[in-house]
Amino acid sequence: MGKLTVETTNHRYDVLIGPTTYALFSTVYKDLLTSADRIAIIADEKVAAIHLPLLEESLAIVKDKLVVKTIPAGEACKSIATYADCQSFLLQQGFTRQSLIIAYGGGACGDLAGYVAATFMRGIRYIHCPTTILAHDSAVGGKTAINMPEGKNMVGAFHQPSAVLFQTGLFSSLPSQEVRSGLAELLKHAFISNEEWTMQLLANKSFTNPSEKWLTEELLKGIQVKAKIVAEDEFEQSTRKFLNFGHTFGHAVEAACGFGKLSHGESVMIGMIYSLQLSEMMGLTAKTLTEQLIQFANEHEYPLHSIHDFSFDEFMNYMQKDKKMSHGKLNFVLLKGIGQPFVTEVTREQCLRAFQELTTRTEGMS
Template sequence: MYQTTVKAQNHSYPVYIGENLRHRTGEYLSKSYSSILIITDETVAPYYLQDVEKSLSQETVFTHVIPAGEQAKSIDTFYQLHTKAIEFGLDRQSLIIALGGGVVGDVAGFAAATFMRGIDFIQMPTTILAHDSSVGGKVAINHEHGKNLIGNFYAPVAVIYDVQTLHTLSDNEIRSGYAELLKEALLADRKLYQSLIMNQLSSLTSQELADKLVRGINIKAGIVEIDERESGIRKCLNLGHTLGHALESILGYGYRTHGELVAIGLLFAFRVSEKTFSMELPYEQLYTWLKSNGYPLNLPYIEPEQILTKMKKDKKTLRSTIQMVLLEDVAKPSLKEISDILLLDYLDDFLEELAQRNQ
């Protein structure tokens, strides 16, 4: 088992990464709780909910299963979780465990952050993508006008990452999570990026993936410790997300996975970076790797003006001017304001390029 610590503003919390951790969940509780509510989704519950329940047999445990998918990050699910917490009699000495991917972690974490003005919660990620969302303390739900617009900064008391749960992931979920690993490497570690891009997803062993997840978590943790509330360098973690989030909102949450659209966002960030800094990034290498590993790089036709409107809903937008995370080089991120006129030109060129290459 690997263990690291993330230093949050109000408290530090451990991150445990290893195999079979779900069978020993009780060992990782830092204190006794009056009751525990495990929140998971319809996909994860049949595989792992019973294991976690059994590991907490000495505790008062309740469970609640929400629908799977990005659509569950809604105000309705959030209200439902509060209703269940009240019905189960949770109090300020209770604990919420978020067992699942990023959606479960976000909505369950936001419920924990707001129930009785905040109770403890633990992240138990079951996807590759959730290695990113489970660390850093950002919890949220979506609004119909934009992703993660309603939320809070609220750190868990622990992250328990049983990598055995990754064996049941679908191919598109593996692609989704790996895109976030690529993002972290592009921000801070050229060697990790080269290592990631040299592997085919179908040939990755569990140990190779675990090693890469540890490195990705450490990159994320290092950035979060410097800027927990996203006032500076943490904004760079949104590399690829300005376009990715806009596409999610336009196409509908669940049309494609978050990471698959972030992958397209990474390609767009490469192109804008090249034009902004008059340099060349390994665009063709990244595009070829994404294509060969099954990432869907085709898009239905969308008016650039519609995408621009959604991009303006991004949390990094200041005074109606879009800020994009760009790269001056691999492992050298930069936050730049881009005018609407330029962005429309860049979007038009990029969408045309994608359409031509995916005919």
């Protein structure tokens, strides 16, 4: 089992990852559970349909105070309606400031349940039991949010969990699109931190067909990168922005294609290629590196064709709406080299040139 401690100014909690982490509910986390007057599992409905018995059995010691609230699967749960529904549910069930929430699902469920916990009676404790690979990114760091009709993650709060428990066997039911999604974020953590690790990942032929053991080791490395950054910059004033590598263009791709058509990480993979293209054009990274990532993404069936489905202006419109835009210029995380991210302003002309170059380079790809 892998373990890592996340430390922020006022909080300290463990992230555990392995095949039997839920066994810790009746040992290490017994006090936390028994100190709560009520406990709600807020579960993604798809996850609940497959895996709820496993979690309920692991929580047998607090069976009498446990209730389950299922929410729409995936991104659809990050709505005001589901948020309000959960708050009403907790109130009707007699939850208090001494109650506890357990989020059971991917990043979307974690964001929603985390925001419910952050705001219910001005904040109660929550444990995150993430069920996707991508959640190695989202479950660490305490960012919680819901979407508004005007944009993604527009309403939210920083609220750190009390613990994060990954039970790796749950990944086996993930659709391949979601496996690709989570692994793209893993590659992002490598790109912004470590050249040797990045090269290892890019050379891995079974990248999108990982074993549980490999995932345990690699996700721990990814979580380490995230945890270090969060410890340095909990409220995104400086280095935490590096975690947005691949996200400015990635979010535009995700939005243009329609949320849910492409998984988040698939879009981020395309966004990382775009950022490397910009870095290359600024003379910072080698042409061969951009080439290598394009080939890698193509081999592992990331949907590169998506950039051909929309015009530059369509993507640009979405990028301009992105909250990373400041004073009319676009902010991008680029690389001076692998492991050397930095934030810089990029003009519309540079964005256009990168787009044109990339569409040429990815002609006819997956």
